[in-house]
Amino acid sequence: MRQISALFRKELIESWRNFKSMAFLIVFIIIGVLSPFTALIMPDILSMVMEDSGIKADIPESTALDSYTQFFSNMNQMGLAIFVIIFGSILTHEFSRNTLVNLVTKGLKRTNVIVVKSLFLVFLWTLGYVISALVTYVYTLYYWDESANHLVLSFAMTWMYGLFVISLIMLASTFFTTSFIAVLSSVLALVIVMLMASIHPDIAEYLPQYLIGSNIGLLAGEIESGDVLWSSVITGAATLVFFMLAILRFKKVPMN
Amino acid sequence: MNMDIQEYLPFLIPLFLLQLVLMVTALIMIIRQQRFRYFNRIIWIVIVIILNIIGPILYFVLERR
Amino acid sequence: MDILRIKGLKKAFGEKAVIENLNLEVKANEIFGFIGSNGAGKTTTMKMVLGLLAADEGDIYVCGEKVRFGDTLTNRHVGYLPDVPEFYTYMNAVEYLKLCADITQVEKSSQGERIDELLKLVGLDGEKTKIRNYSRGMKQRLGIAQALIHRPKLLICDEPTSALDPKGRMEILKILKEITKETTVIFSTHILSDVERICDRVGILYGGSIVKAFDLNQDALGEKGIAIELDRAAYETLKPLLDIQHAEGTTYVVANHSLKEIYDTLHDHEIYPSKIIKEQKSLEDVFLEVTS
Numbered sequence: 149m150r151q152i153s154a155l156f157r158k159e160l161i162e163s164w165r166n167f168k169s170m171a172f173l174i175v176f177i178i179i180g181v182l183s184p185f186t187a188l189i190m191p192d193i194l195s196m197v198m199e200d201s202g203i204k205a206d207i208p209e210s211t212a213l214d215s216y217t218q219f220f221s222n223m224n225q226m227g228l229a230i231f232v233i234i235f236g237s238i239l240t241h242e243f244s245r246n247t248l249v250n251l252v253t254k255g256l257k258r259t260n261v262i263v264v265k266s267l268f269l270v271f272l273w274t275l276g277y278v279i280s281a282l283v284t285y286v287y288t289l290y291y292w293d294e295s296a297n298h299l300v301l302s303f304a305m306t307w308m309y310g311l312f313v314i315s316l317i318m319l320a321s322t323f324f325t326t327s328f329i330a331v332l333s334s335v336l337a338l339v340i341v342m343l344m345a346s347i348h349p350d351i352a353e354y355l356p357q358y359l360i361g362s363n364i365g366l367l368a369g370e371i372e373s374g375d376v377l378w379s380s381v382i383t384g385a386a387t388l389v390f391f392m393l394a395i396l397r398f399k400k401v402p403m404n
Numbered sequence: 405m406n407m408d409i410q411e412y413l414p415f416l417i418p419l420f421l422l423q424l425v426l427m428v429t430a431l432i433m434i435i436r437q438q439r440f441r442y443f444n445r446i447i448w449i450v451i452v453i454i455l456n457i458i459g460p461i462l463y464f465v466l467e468r469r
Numbered sequence: 470m471d472i473l474r475i476k477g478l479k480k481a482f483g484e485k486a487v488i489e490n491l492n493l494e495v496k497a498n499e500i501f502g503f504i505g506s507n508g509a510g511k512t513t514t515m516k517m518v519l520g521l522l523a524a525d526e527g528d529i530y531v532c533g534e535k536v537r538f539g540d541t542l543t544n545r546h547v548g549y550l551p552d553v554p555e556f557y558t559y560m561n562a563v564e565y566l567k568l569c570a571d572i573t574q575v576e577k578s579s580q581g582e583r584i585d586e587l588l589k590l591v592g593l594d595g596e597k598t599k600i601r602n603y604s605r606g607m608k609q610r611l612g613i614a615q616a617l618i619h620r621p622k623l624l625i626c627d628e629p630t631s632a633l634d635p636k637g638r639m640e641i642l643k644i645l646k647e648i649t650k651e652t653t654v655i656f657s658t659h660i661l662s663d664v665e666r667i668c669d670r671v672g673i674l675y676g677g678s679i680v681k682a683f684d685l686n687q688d689a690l691g692e693k694g695i696a697i698e699l700d701r702a703a704y705e706t707l708k709p710l711l712d713i714q715h716a717e718g719t720t721y722v723v724a725n726h727s728l729k730e731i732y733d734t735l736h737d738h739e740i741y742p743s744k745i746i747k748e749q750k751s752l753e754d755v756f757l758e759v760t761s
Contacts, residue, residue: 151571158568166559167433168465185412237465247555252544254548255573287414
């Protein structure tokens with residue numbers, strides 16, 4: 149336990165002093181503010197564009213659903229990408245700079261390294277995501293005051309997907325110990341594979357990718373909570389398996 | 405349209421402030437930093453000022469390991 | 470009991486065998502010099518002792534406990550100073566040592582005291598700057614401090630002096646000598662003068678195994694021969710009679726003859742040199758002998 153808490157504190161100090169955690173939180177708050185803002189000004193911008201080109205059309209006022217749609221489209225792509233870019237090197241940078249050698253040769257359990265780094269990423273992801281979601285929620289509530297279906301579940305989908313991505317980062321890091329680029333590429337590769345596989349409608353519902361495709365459907369009432377059960381279970385299981393594999397694999401990684 | 409700006413202030417003020425914190429922090433760190441792994445001080449300052457959000461993030465990721 | 474025992478160790482990287490049947494015992498409270506030329510496999514051996522690399526064959530025991538690759542249990546007895554120690558450069562020395570103390574489960578109550586003690590030992594007390602701004606020598610000294618935080622029974626240093634200037638080297642050697650009161654030290658190096666200065670015992674690594682291990686005192690090194698000061702003419706006279714070779718200046722070295730034989734020969738030819746000295750082999754002589 150002492151190793152875990154000491155190492156966790158070290159991660160906190162590190163990401164605070166190099167300003168990465170702060171930069172990450174700021175970007176996520178920006179996403180939280182920007183999403184309802186985009187939804188709010190969209191009709192105005194559209195009508196301006198149309199006026200300029202001489203088309204007369206009635207642009208409908210935006211709704212709460214538009215605001216959430218903006219949030220998920222920002223978070224599922226840019227948000228996750230920024231998270232991976234900022235924190236994806238959490239293990240590889242220790243390898244490429246040999247900073248773990250001092251600690252491991254003192255009896256730091258290798259398992260604890262993976263546990264702490266995973267916990268730390270989960271902690272940051274959860275913190276950033278919850279704050280960002282809350283910001284969008286509060287703005288949306290204030291400007292539209294409309295209710296939506298399965299609000300919490302819809303938000304939970306992207307959060308779960310984030311955990312899945314974290315487990316993927318950890319597993320890839322134990323294989324490509326010194327190359328952050330290889331870790332990035334493998335995350336990207338798996339996402340692309342899942343996107344291609346989900347063209348097939350029979351498989352699509354069972355893939356982790358389905359989670360971040362179902363946010364809006366859930367809110368709009370087009371998808372019921374039972375529909376995301378399988379992909380949630382599969383994603384959760386895959387996440388746990390990835391973490392386990394990362395721990396097992398890391399025990400057998402040579403350290404030069 | 406002018407009245408809209410008033411209406412948008414609850415968005416614009418936090419957006420502006422958050423970006424400012426990001427940019428100013430990056431600039432302070434760049435000015436204090438002695439050696440750079442990529443580019444040099446002037447180029448980083450230009451990148452951070454011109455590229456909103458992305459600029460500072462790039463700097464933190466590439467130079468602050 | 471031996472602090473470190475290595476039996477039949479083997480390690481190859483791909484096709485290239487680096488360590489072949491290495492055997493070694495290191496006793497408590499000695500300074501053991503682990504010497505070999507660059508690329509002889511010193512670092513590889515140490516990393517296997519620390520469980521950082523997997524051995525292909527053979528067993529390693531630290532304080533009687535078997536070392537298992539990937540498992541860090543035996544490392545609680547060991548402190549390790551890598552050749553280029555890397556730290557979290559955004560911390561200062563106290564913060565870093567605090568982290569190390571927590572990792573090694575040093576009692577919270579005695580941490581502060583232990584850290585002060587170590588910083589004083591390595592001359593970094595009162596140093597407030599971030600490790601980022603440290604010189605090579607300062608990093609090496611902090612490296613010793615971090616390796617000793619948990620009072621290990623065995624300290625393993627990989628080329629601790631190689632990258633330092635003479636002043637930095639002297640400082641490190643002095644610290645290593647000082648800590649042998651409570652710790653066994655193994656240090657690898659290719660700088661033989663450092664070994665001669667502080668080591669009690671020496672092992673020479675060559676061709677993947679320890680070709681010679683011995684106590685570092687005059688008897689063990691053996692005699693090189695008898696040095697005699699002669700003029701040219703005397704040398705010519707003695708050349709057919711003795712195994713004699715020119716060393717430098719007016720000094721010649723006679724090997725493989727007893728002192729009596731030499732005196733008798735000199736007396737017979739009425740040669741009376743101004744100097745006759747028994748010459749000991751230097752570590753360098755021994756090293757070159759066994760590695761060629």
